[in-house]
Amino acid sequence: MNELFGFSTLDLSRFQFATTSIFHYFFVPFTVGFALIIAVLQTLAYRSHDPKLENLTRFFGHLFFINFAVGVVTGIVQEFQFGMNWQGFSNFVGNIFGVPLALEVLMAFFLESTFLGLWWFGKDRLPAWASLASIWIVALGTTVSAFWIILANAWMQHPVGYALRNGRAVMTDAWAIVTNPKALEWFAHLWSGGLTVAAFFVLAVSAYHLRRKHNVPAFRVSFKVALLTALIGSLGVVAAGHVQGQSAVRDQPMKYAAFSALWDTPTGSQMPESLVALPSNGARANRFEVTVPYVGSFLAFNNFSGKAKGLNDLQREYAARYGPGNYLPWVWPVYWAFRVMVGLGGLMLLVSAYYTWRWRRGRLDDPGRLYPLLLVMPLAPHLANFSGWVATEMGRQPWIVQGLLRTADAVSGLTPQTVLVSLAAFWVVYLTLIGLDVFLLTRTARAGMHGPEVETPSVPAPHYLPEGAAP
Amino acid sequence: MTVDLPTVWFGLTALTFTIYFFLDGFDFGVGILQPFLARSEAQRRALIGTVGPFWAANEVWVILAASVIFAAFPLWYGALLTALYPLFALILLALIGRGVAFEYRSEVDHVRWRLFWDATSFVTNLLPAFLWGVIMSNMVRGLPLGVGGRFEGHVLGAFDLFTVLGGLATLSLFVLHGATYLLLRLHRDGTLYLRARRAALLWGAAATVLVLAFVYVGFVRSGVFNSLGLSQWLFPAAAALNLGLVWLALTLRRDGLAFASTGLTVVFSTATIFLSLYPNVLPSTLGETYTLTVRNSASEPTTLRLLSWVSLIFLPLIIGYQAWNYYVFRQRVQERDQAIPGGGSGD
Numbered sequence: 045m046n047e048l049f050g051f052s053t054l055d056l057s058r059f060q061f062a063t064t065s066i067f068h069y070f071f072v073p074f075t076v077g078f079a080l081i082i083a084v085l086q087t088l089a090y091r092s093h094d095p096k097l098e099n100l101t102r103f104f105g106h107l108f109f110i111n112f113a114v115g116v117v118t119g120i121v122q123e124f125q126f127g128m129n130w131q132g133f134s135n136f137v138g139n140i141f142g143v144p145l146a147l148e149v150l151m152a153f154f155l156e157s158t159f160l161g162l163w164w165f166g167k168d169r170l171p172a173w174a175s176l177a178s179i180w181i182v183a184l185g186t187t188v189s190a191f192w193i194i195l196a197n198a199w200m201q202h203p204v205g206y207a208l209r210n211g212r213a214v215m216t217d218a219w220a221i222v223t224n225p226k227a228l229e230w231f232a233h234l235w236s237g238g239l240t241v242a243a244f245f246v247l248a249v250s251a252y253h254l255r256r257k258h259n260v261p262a263f264r265v266s267f268k269v270a271l272l273t274a275l276i277g278s279l280g281v282v283a284a285g286h287v288q289g290q291s292a293v294r295d296q297p298m299k300y301a302a303f304s305a306l307w308d309t310p311t312g313s314q315m316p317e318s319l320v321a322l323p324s325n326g327a328r329a330n331r332f333e334v335t336v337p338y339v340g341s342f343l344a345f346n347n348f349s350g351k352a353k354g355l356n357d358l359q360r361e362y363a364a365r366y367g368p369g370n371y372l373p374w375v376w377p378v379y380w381a382f383r384v385m386v387g388l389g390g391l392m393l394l395v396s397a398y399y400t401w402r403w404r405r406g407r408l409d410d411p412g413r414l415y416p417l418l419l420v421m422p423l424a425p426h427l428a429n430f431s432g433w434v435a436t437e438m439g440r441q442p443w444i445v446q447g448l449l450r451t452a453d454a455v456s457g458l459t460p461q462t463v464l465v466s467l468a469a470f471w472v473v474y475l476t477l478i479g480l481d482v483f484l485l486t487r488t489a490r491a492g493m494h495g496p497e498v499e500t501p502s503v504p505a506p507h508y509l510p511e512g513a514a515p
Numbered sequence: 516m517t518v519d520l521p522t523v524w525f526g527l528t529a530l531t532f533t534i535y536f537f538l539d540g541f542d543f544g545v546g547i548l549q550p551f552l553a554r555s556e557a558q559r560r561a562l563i564g565t566v567g568p569f570w571a572a573n574e575v576w577v578i579l580a581a582s583v584i585f586a587a588f589p590l591w592y593g594a595l596l597t598a599l600y601p602l603f604a605l606i607l608l609a610l611i612g613r614g615v616a617f618e619y620r621s622e623v624d625h626v627r628w629r630l631f632w633d634a635t636s637f638v639t640n641l642l643p644a645f646l647w648g649v650i651m652s653n654m655v656r657g658l659p660l661g662v663g664g665r666f667e668g669h670v671l672g673a674f675d676l677f678t679v680l681g682g683l684a685t686l687s688l689f690v691l692h693g694a695t696y697l698l699l700r701l702h703r704d705g706t707l708y709l710r711a712r713r714a715a716l717l718w719g720a721a722a723t724v725l726v727l728a729f730v731y732v733g734f735v736r737s738g739v740f741n742s743l744g745l746s747q748w749l750f751p752a753a754a755a756l757n758l759g760l761v762w763l764a765l766t767l768r769r770d771g772l773a774f775a776s777t778g779l780t781v782v783f784s785t786a787t788i789f790l791s792l793y794p795n796v797l798p799s800t801l802g803e804t805y806t807l808t809v810r811n812s813a814s815e816p817t818t819l820r821l822l823s824w825v826s827l828i829f830l831p832l833i834i835g836y837q838a839w840n841y842y843v844f845r846q847r848v849q850e851r852d853q854a855i856p857g858g859g860s861g862d
Contacts, residue, residue, distance in 0.1 A: 113618035127596030138589020
């Protein structure tokens with residue numbers, strides 16, 4: 045195959061897909077959780093008619109708006125790149141995979157972009173109830189959007205409701221596709237993850253201002269709302285993650301074995317779990333590992349005697365089933381990404397539990413000694429999401445559609461030069477976007493609310509003529 | 516009566532692109548015109564204000580177009596996007612830059628910051644306006660496709676007289692469409708309004724020449740527009756007629772009529788492209804057997820039926836709330852010398 049600096053079109057296309065998806069995913073879960081938090085804040089403001097809560101909503105709304113813009117524009121790339129870089133994939137699954145994408149646009153994308161515009165620019169032109177309804181519609185849209193995308197991804201990992209016809213997958217049971225059990229588990233996991241991303245951000249911003257005694261009554265409210273969201277989110281992430289791990293043992297045993305760096309099926313009466321390991325694909329074993337007995341069985345089966353299959357056995361099975369070839373994912377990144385994700389999930393749960401405990405003890409206004417940690421915590425859910433995607437997507441290689449289509453057969457017939465140029469361009473643009481987003485978010489977050497009118501004069505405010513004025 | 520679903524979905528694809536070009540067309544136009552029309556910060560803000568609440572939702576139509584082709588015509592989707600890969604990559608990068616320019620320009624009150632975003636906005640509105648024309652003309656002209664829609668050509672093959680003229684025609688048409696949109700959206704007493712009117716007259720002339728040249732080259736190159744239905748000339752002639760109508764409307768100072776004419780020109784031009792394609796979706800220049808048609812590239816009936824039901828419910832809803840969005844911000848935009856904190860209210 046044609047190569048450039050040792051990279052084939054396949055390598056570069058995979059790298060580009062990872063780049064564009066992961067960058068996009070810095071913004072998406074943020075939007076999902078943040079829209080909900082703002083909708084709650086605005087509901088509180090609406091019910092209490094309290095101007096300080098209205099200001100608070102506006103303030104966080106501005107931060108939301110900054111982030112939303114980047115989320116929208118990076119989302120467009122997602123819709124086009126399946127055809128651009130993955131022609132084989134599009135031809136093979138368009139009948140099925142294209143549908144949830146189209147439904148996402150029809151049911152969610154229009155809704156979000158239209159009603160966010162109405163909410164943001166129409167703040168003085170809409171009645172209060174319509175403004176409140178708009179932000180709830182945005183929140184609903186982001187959730188529906190996430191659902192369809194997860195459904196599409198879940199089908200690639202666990203194809204259901206299809207038949208193969210003329211070398212293509214066609215839909216035979218739409219209901220089975222919509223109720224794909226994988227999709228429901230993952231949606232719970234990702235949606236909770238979205239809550240944590242926004243919650244720890246709002247927590248950090250609120251703690252920052254509480255510490256400096258800015259608008260204390262208002263930021264107490266956002267701190268509480270965010271804290272509850274963080275608690276619910278981290279609990280949801282951990283619980284759904286546990287369920288997902290157990291279903292992976294059944295449906296994607298190779299991926300599960302890679303998560304645990306389990307090369308050989310355990311021979312004893314139970315399965316240990318490795319704490320740390322240095323997996324090596326070359327040696328088909330771990331160069332070093334520390335394991336704890338019984339934990340593996342418990343995590344995978346909720347009992348103390350279950351055993352999952354090891355990578356080497358699965359490789360033999362797959363070769364017998366699908367023909368000769370290497371069916372092992374690249375284990376060490378999968379193993380470590382999985383551990384980083386789980387570790388950060390645990391940290392998020394601990395931090396939110398600790399602050400909930402402080403709240404019960406009446407020490408809400410004082411972020412305490414963990415204050416510096418609280419300020420960097422917004423990074424934790426982002427990193428956890430990043431590692432989660434790396435683990436789940438690398439863990440299912442070499443398949444792009446589990447058991448049906450290999451990634452190598454899905455890639456477009458482009459030259460590596462073409463892909464390298466676009467990859468470089470996307471990196472430049474995306475790094476700039478991240479930089480700008482972080483810069484504007486911190487700048488706006490630190491500025492806080494100035495006085496009674498938090499109106500941000502920098503917001504593009506078109507000056508419309510009054511109602512009924514002669515045009 | 517049986518419904519031919521692939522044909523229905525071909526029609527819906529055409530409709531989606533038509534709505535996209537109609538709506539985002541004037542956004543591009545306003546973005547391209549901005550450096551020429553606005554001389555002060557207040558004027559720049561006024562121009563951005565005319566599209567501020569709308570551009571994001573307008574842009575979603577292209578995402579819908581892409582996902583409709585993906586779901587309803589997977590082979591078309593894969594072949595088109597792979598074959599014209601560099602053009603689509605450029606469009607995507609431009610759409611990213613444009614969206615961010617719209618939203619971030621006013622976030623920092625600094626001259627250099629705003630200058631940077633104004634420049635970004637100009638380039639990133641110009642690029643897609645031109646490239647969409649190149650892409651559409653490539654679709655009509657055909658691409659070197661081999662077995663399974665595999666692209667056998669070269670990157671630069673996307674550009675020749677016909678496709679470049681197509682690009683310039685869409686570019687000028689979108690600028691004109693943006694100018695007539697501004698006539699509807701700007702306060703009539705302002706200097707901006709007068710400048711927009713002059714721009715419309717100028718770009719009306721340019722667009723007419725370029726669109727006619729494109730159509731002429733298309734007809735001279737045999738086989739390009741030949742499969743048009745009723746009469747080959749009907750749709751291109753209607754498009755040209757509408758361009759003539761723009762001048763009349765401008766002379767009569769009928770803003771609504773001017774905008775309707777440029778809008779109809781966009782509609783007829785897009786219809787020309789898609790009608791001349793049918794029953795193909797992507798002709799192969801390497802041989803008829805490789806040509807992708809509505810029939811051989813469409814999804815199975817189960818998929819198309821599902822898509823039809825969902826669209827039947829959601830498309831009217833989308834059009835409804837998007838129309839309401841335009842209604843909420845229907846007032847003409849006025850230039851103000853400085854931003855007023857808490858501004859934007861109906862004072």
